[in-house]
Amino acid sequence: MASYAVAAAATTLVSVSVNVATGGSRPWLPAIEARPLWWVGVGTAVVAIAGPAGWWAQARAADAGDGWWGPADRRPVLVARARHGPDAAPPPTTSSRSR
Structure with missing residues (x-):
């Protein structure tokens, strides 16, 4: 940063x-x-x-909550790979905050 x-x-x-x-x-x-x-x-x-x-x-x-900043266990790509294997596509990202 x-x-x-x-x-x-x-x-x-x-x-x-x-x-x-x-x-x-x-x-x-x-x-x-x-x-x-x-x-x-x-x-x-x-x-x-x-x-x-x-x-x-x-x-x-x-x-x-854009998916790349924050705790590793909440990153979409890492969560998808952990749950569905290394070839899994990441889930769509959603944010709890309105921008």
Whole structure:
């Protein structure tokens, strides 16, 4: 999910910012060199938001019931194969939520 990629990038930003704040230099990132502690705060806030955002997105996808997100025992293809063999066609998907 995209939120986890954002969290990973923000974590990298925080580590570079902490390195600069503690005496390192990054001439290829002049904005971080100018205000490293500000970037530490921004990166930390992004990581703090991205985690729950990813969790929320996964929960929404599982609740949507589209068949590919959610518990494996509820996925149509896997349920059909478990009940009727490997050549079974998946049952039609239905959603408990209106879209």
